[in-house]
Structures are given as structure tokens and as C-alpha cells.
Amino acid sequence: MKIWYQCKAKYAKENDEGMLKQTSELHLVDAVSYTDAESRIYGAMERTVSGEFQIMTIAKTNIGEVINFEDADYWYKCKVQYSTVDGDSEKEVKITTYILTSAENVKQAYERVEQSLDNMLVPFEISSIAKTNIVEVFPQMDDEIPDNLTPLSESQEEFEADEERELVD
Template sequence: MRVWFLCKVKYAKENEEGLLKNVSEQYLVDAVSFTEAEARIYDMLGSVIRGDFQVTNISKSNIVDVFFFEDIDVWHKCKITYIITDADSGKEKKVTQFMLVTAHDVKEAYDRIYESLDNMLVSFRVPEITESPIVEVFPFEKDDEELLPPPPANLKPLSEVKADQERREEIRRTNQPTEEIEEEEATLTQYEAEDSENDLKEE
């Protein structure tokens, strides 16, 4: 499941009259942490915004999914509600989620969100749609993996952990017969020592 971060960016933008004006814009970034979200927004906007810009705030967004249509780049925030039944108690529970979709207006956003969610297994309602101030959405792409921060030095990749476990298991299986033989030899030696002591006592 994607985790979306809302990034607020402040910079000097040139208006239609050619004058620079300070503006604050919002961007939605798909990332695994605040650190990665910051790295991605600086990387994405570094080649787009002329001059310096500042990321003034990063927060986790309540958006769970986005649907992009290429004919328009205006985002609309849709409130989705549906009812689920708790498997243990049998009680019904209302679930509310928020999604983004690009559309020319609210009516088109309504149609497109229904079109995008036509594979949902439960019936849902769209009680609210508003035009979003979000300028652009940056989903995670395969090429963005190089921006991920390195794992902590004390953590091993899962593949290495599994390989170590397999090696230890193989060594244990290989050494098992030898250990059993050594135990048997040690037992025989103990019996022989006890017999020798008994013979000395009898003499």
C-alpha cells in the first residue's frame, strides 16, 4: 500500500507580468518515510523550479490512492464511504477514505472516481468532492530507488539472513552423527573407568 506525503514548497515564481512573487504550493509524494519524501521532492523540483526553493512542511496525507487522466492536470479530492462487517463481532462499520482524481470539474471527477473504482467488491458512496490545491503528484517509480536512504549498518538484507540460517542448518545436520558417536564413546569411557575402580576395590 502506498504512503503519501504532502509537501509544501515555497519559492519565487514569475507571474504573467514577468515579476517574481513568493508563492507556496503543495505536492503529493509517494515515499516510505519523511526522509525519502524530502529527498524526492528536492530531486523532482530541482530541475523544474528556477532558482532556490524551500520545503516548508512535510506531513503524512490521508490520501489512499490517486487516479491520473492525461487530458487534465487539475486534481480533485474525493471522499469515499462504504460499510464493512467485522468478521469477529458481526457488527457493521463505516469506512471513510480519501482519493485524488484529475478532472475538469466536480461532475467529471464524480464520474471518473466511479469508473476507477468499478472493481470494488462493496458498494460505496461519494458524498463529497472538492478541487484540491495540490499542484502535482509524484508516484514512486522504479528509477527512484537510488534515492532511498541506505539501511542501518547493523541490519542485514533478508537474503543474507536466510543464507546464514541455511548454512547453520547444513552444518548442524552434517555434525549430528559425529556428535552422537562422540557421546557414545564418552559413555563407554565412563563405564570402563567405573569398572576399573570397582576392580581395584575388590582387590
């Protein structure tokens, strides 16, 4: 499961009259830890902001999934609820998850979440939709591996090579 972090960045932005004005923006980053989130938001802000900036806050969110459409400018947080049966106690359990989707209005956000969940086998309810202040979302790319992590295939090869050396010795 992905972990999404909400990051608040503050920097001077040029307005329509050409004047610099301090602005704060919320961004969403997919990361494995707070440190990774900080590193990723600094990298993203360095690419998008020409001057100095500050990262004011980084907070873990309860967002479970992000649905991004390039044709929309606004982000909506949707609360989705469904019921399932607990395997151990065989009681009905209500599950709540949050989905962030890009859309132009509430109706479009509802339709996009409903469309993405149409393959669910259990009935679900979209109980609330709220427009957020999030400006941009930076998902983790599948081919992007943090510097401090090694791909599992390489780790497995190193482990097998070490085992072979131990058997020879």
C-alpha cells in the same frame, strides 16, 4: 498501502510580465517516511525549479489512492464511504477512504472515481468532492528503491549465504 505526504514549496516564479514573484505550491509525494518524502520533494523541485526554493511543510495525508489522468490540470479529493462486516464481531462497519483524482471539473472527478471503483463488490457512496490546491503529484515508481533499502530478493540471497557459511564453520 501507500503513504502520501503533502509538501508545501516556496520559490520565486516568473509571472507574465517577466517579474519574479514569491509563490507557494502544494505537491503530493508517495514516500515511506517523512525523511523519504523530504528527499523526494527536494529531488523533484531541483528538477522543476531553476532557482532557489524552500520546503515549508511536510505533512502526512489521509489519501488512500491517487487516480491520475494526463488530460486534467486540477486535483479533486473525493470522500468515499462503504460498509463491510467485521469478521470478529460480525457487526457492520462503515469505512471511509479518500481518493485524489485529476479532472477538469467536479462531474468528471465523480465519474472517474466511480469508474475506478466499479469492480467493488459492496455498494459505495461518494459523499463529497473538493477541489484541492495540489499542483503536482509525485508517485513512487515501482522500480525506484530508496538508497537505504535493499530488494527482498538480494536480502534473501545474503541471508542464505550467511546461513551456509555458519553451517560450514
